[in-house]
Amino acid sequence: MSVHENEKSEERRIISRFKNSQGDVTDLIDLPVNCTVEQLTLICNAILQQEENVPYLFFVDDQEIKSTLGDVINADKFNTENVLDIVYQQQAIFRVRAVSRCTSSLPGHAEAVISVNFSPNGRYLASGSGDTTVRFWDINTQTPEFVCKSHTNWVLCIAWSPDSKKLASACKDGKICVWDPTSGKIAGPVLSGHRQWVTGLAWEPYHSNTKCIHLASSSKDGSVRIWDVVRGLTVFSLTAHNKSVTCIKWGGAGLIYTGSQDRTIKVWRAADGVLCRTLEGHAHWVNTLALSTDYVLRTGPFNPGVEYNTNSVESEEIALKRYKDACPDGQERLVSGSDDFTLFLWHPEKQKTPIARLTGHQQLVNDVKFSPDASIIASASFDKSIKLWHGSTGKFIGSLRGHVQAVYVIAWSADSRLLVSGSADSTLKVWNVRNKKIELDLPGHADEVFAVDWSPTGLQVASGGKDKVLKLWAH
Structure with missing residues (x-):
C-alpha cells in the first residue's frame, strides 16, 4: 500500500x-x-x-x-x-483464572464417580457414584465430610436446589432422595414412583418459588414427574413421551423442557402439567438439553463474590432481575443435542420451528452448554472434538481439538472465557474460548472422566470418573 x-x-x-x-x-x-x-x-x-x-x-x-x-x-x-x-x-466483572494443578485427590467412592456438582453458593461439593452413595466434601479442607446411604443402586444424577440448602439424588432403581448438606442426613421422604431409572433432575427456579419445594424428574420409564419434596408426593405425572426421557430442564418462564429417545422435545407448563408444544426435527435420540439461562437459574440469588441473605424478599428480586437480564429479547433459548450428530437451537416459549440446525459433528453429541453470558454454545461429541456456536444465531464459530478419545462432559467458567472438558482419554483440558486453543492439559485421572464441574465462584474445578477418585483443581 x-x-x-x-x-x-x-x-x-x-x-x-x-x-x-x-x-x-x-x-x-x-x-x-x-x-x-x-x-x-x-x-x-x-x-x-x-x-x-x-x-x-x-x-x-x-x-x-x-x-x-x-x-x-x-x-x-x-x-x-x-x-x-x-x-x-x-465484559465479566471478575475474571476466572485457569485451573492449572490438582490440589487434592479424594478417594472414598468404591465405584465410578458419575456426577459432581458444586452448590450454587459455591460452598459445598457433592458427588454421586455407582457405589450407591452420595458424598459431601469439605471444599476448604478438601476432605470427605458425609457419606449418605439410602439408595440401593447406582446413583445416576444429583442436583442442588437453587438456595443451596438441599441436594436431590436419583438412582437406577427409580428412587429420589433429598439431602441436607449441613448434616448429610436425608431431608424428607424418599420419592418413589418411577418404574425405571431416573435420567435427570431439575429444581423449580428460585425466582418462581424461594422455598425450593418442587423438583422435576425424567425417567427411562417414559414419564416425567413433578414432586413436592416436603410432602413426598407426585404433583403431576407427565406421560406424553413414548420412549425413555433422557434429559430435563426447568426454565425460568414456568416451562419444563424434556428430551427423549422418541426424537422429540416436549414443552410443558409447570403450573398445571399441560403439554404446550412438541419440538420435532431430530432424526435420532435427543441426548442433552441446555438453556441460555442455565447459569442464572443454577445460581439463583448468588452472584460470585457477593453475599446475600437468601431468606429475604430481596434475594427473590435479585434472582428475578438476573433471570430477566439473561433474556434480553424477553425469552430464553434452548439447544438440543442428539445421536443424529446435530444440534437444534430453539425459541421454545413461542415457536415449534428451530432457529437453526447446527451441523458439523461426525458422531453423537453427548453434552451441550451455553456460556454463562449466553453468547456461545459449546457442544461435546464422541468425535473427540468440542464445537463452538454463536449463542443467538447458532452460527459455527470453531472447533476445539486435542482430546484423543470421546469428549463426555464440559463446564464453563463463570466469566465465559474458559471451558473445561472431560474425556474418555482420562484427561481434562482447559480451553481459552476466544483464541480457540488449549490453555492447559490436566492429566491425573487413571481412567475415563465422566463428570466435571466448575465452581460458580470460579476458584475450583471438580472431576470424577471410572477410577473412583474425585479430584479438585485450582490455579
Missing part, C-alpha cells in the same frame, strides 16, 4: 452508533476506520455516562472487533449514508 493510500484509509470515517443486546441504540457518531478497541471503550463509556471505565466487547455482525474497526468491515463498501451498528457487551 502506498503512503498516499495509507493516509486515505486512516482519514476514512464511518457514521456509527452503539447498540446493546436489547436493541437500544445511542446517537450517531462519526468514527475513523482505524479506531481501536481501547478508543471504542472510552467513547462508549463517555456516551453512556458511566462513572467508572467499564470494559466492553464490541461486535459488528457477530464478528468481534479485536484490534481496530477496519478489521471487521469493508470500508470501501460504506458510504456516508450507511450507519454501522456496533454491538457492545459488558
